[in-house]
Amino acid sequence: MLGAPLSMGAGAGLTSFLGQSLTGIAQEAIDIPILNDDARGHKILVLIQLDGGNDGLNTVVPWGNRRYYQARRSIAIKETDAIKLEGIKDNQGLGLHPELNYFSELFKQGKLAVINNVGYANPNRSHFRSGAIWESAMENASWMNEDQLRAQTGWLGRYFDQCCAGEGNLAGVYHGKNPLSMRGESFRGTSVADLENDPFGYMKLRNDLMSDPVFRKLQNPASGGEPESKLKFVRDVSKDTLSASDKMRKFLADVKQRGNGFPQTGLGKQLGLISQFISQGASTRVYIARIGGFDTHSKQLAGHAARMKEINDAVQAFMSQIDVIGVEKNVAVMTFSEFGRQLKENGTQGTDHGAAAPMFLIGGGVKGGIYGNAPKLKGDMVADFGGLVHEIDFRSVYRSVLEQYLGVSSSGIISDVFAPMKLYT
Secondary structure, three states, X not given: OOOOOOOOOOHHHHHHHHHHHHHHHHHHHHOOOOOOHHHHHOOEEEEEEEOOOOOHHHOEEOOOOHHHHHHOOOOOOOOOOOEEOOOOOOOOOOEEOOOOHHHHHHHHOOOEEEXXXXXXXXXXXXXXXXXXXXXXXXXXXXXXXXXXXXXXXXXXXXXHHHHOOOOOHHHEEEOOOOOHHHOOOOOOOEEHHHHHHOHHHHHHHHHHHHOOHHHHHHOOOOOOOOOHHHHHHHHHHHHHHHHHHHHHHHHHHHHHHHOOOOOOOHXXXXXXXXXXXXXXXXXXXXXXXXXXXXXXXXXXXXXXXXXXXXXXXXXXXXXXXHHHHOOHHHEEEEEEEOOOEOOOOOOOOOOOEOOOEEEXXXXXXXXXXXXXXXXXXXXXXXXXXXXEOOOEEHHHHHHHHHHHHOOOOOOOOOOOOOOOOOOEO
16 A cells, blocks of 8 residues: 655655555544444434345235235135235235244334335346346436446445535445445445454555554654654544554454344344444444345245245344344334246246235334235236236335435435325324
8 A cells, every 4th residue: 555665865755655654544433333321312324135036026025916826826826825904904915025024023013114016117037137227226327238237326325425524435335245336426224244354444554554664663652753743643643543443343243242132143133233333423324234145946835935934033033132232213224126026836836036026124213014006916017028017116215215204305316206105202
């Protein structure tokens, strides 16, 4: 990072070094996302991304529709196994996958919104392109090719740019690959892996600094050659840098060692870490957790059931912890996938790439219930390739979350072509 070591006589070089190498790090030190009790009052959105295209019909089961059973002779969820969504005027013959028992409890408590038939016009069945459409959320995204989509900003990135100025990339924390959704003009989000391996990007800087003889000499208050104010700046930033990186490394190590009582599954570990950030007063506004295994082209029943159980158990542990912390109204969970599956099972006891599917919203003061109609599974509600036609555009859901939950204007983030829904009390 520093290149050749600086000489003590290189006053101009040192000034440049201060300006270019440390000023940004000093700003990042302000944005350390833990142990900040004042941050516990802000709204937090936790997204759970279901990678691979989740089968919505076996997640929210249309047990009251005979066409579902006619189309899925071997992989349909039996009516007797589905957890029926009751306690409302018209449950529309819908139920939850039998492994989603905690989601059923949330529904009874009015804390789960089930949003049916969510998708977009002109659906694409490529994992990568459809995922980019969901992540960019641009009005004309479905008409762009993948290269054009990848050149866009994401809907969360636009939110960060517009509403989180000065908060740094720690406004958004993600697991896995860098998501388009968090890409803004000024924001990129922060990887959990980066925080684990190189907290705040400081470890490389730390090694570079400590190997430079000029920097080592500047740690001595008696150093000469530069005004004391600049020397003090270097020493203070260095101290904050090393302290912050050590603090985060210890925090993450403690979380791993304790396990936090969360399921030791991929999603359980991710939500366990997120819960610890929240409990410590993290400044982070949005988290993205990911779970794969939803590209169920063959032998779907067992694999999909395992993914449903993993989600159910991890979310139950997470929401229980959020309740203990006392911030349930300030934490919302939203699930999404790049597309659903086709109505008919294929020849290998699985389903192929579809289109519309349900989304879940939990917590944050959500107005629980069923939104949209039960899938009709006939006529013009089934596309020619077998996927379900959308009734609700996903950008209407995003806009609702921004305006009603996060409490910000969606102008410049989501097009006003997509009308918001009334999802929050």
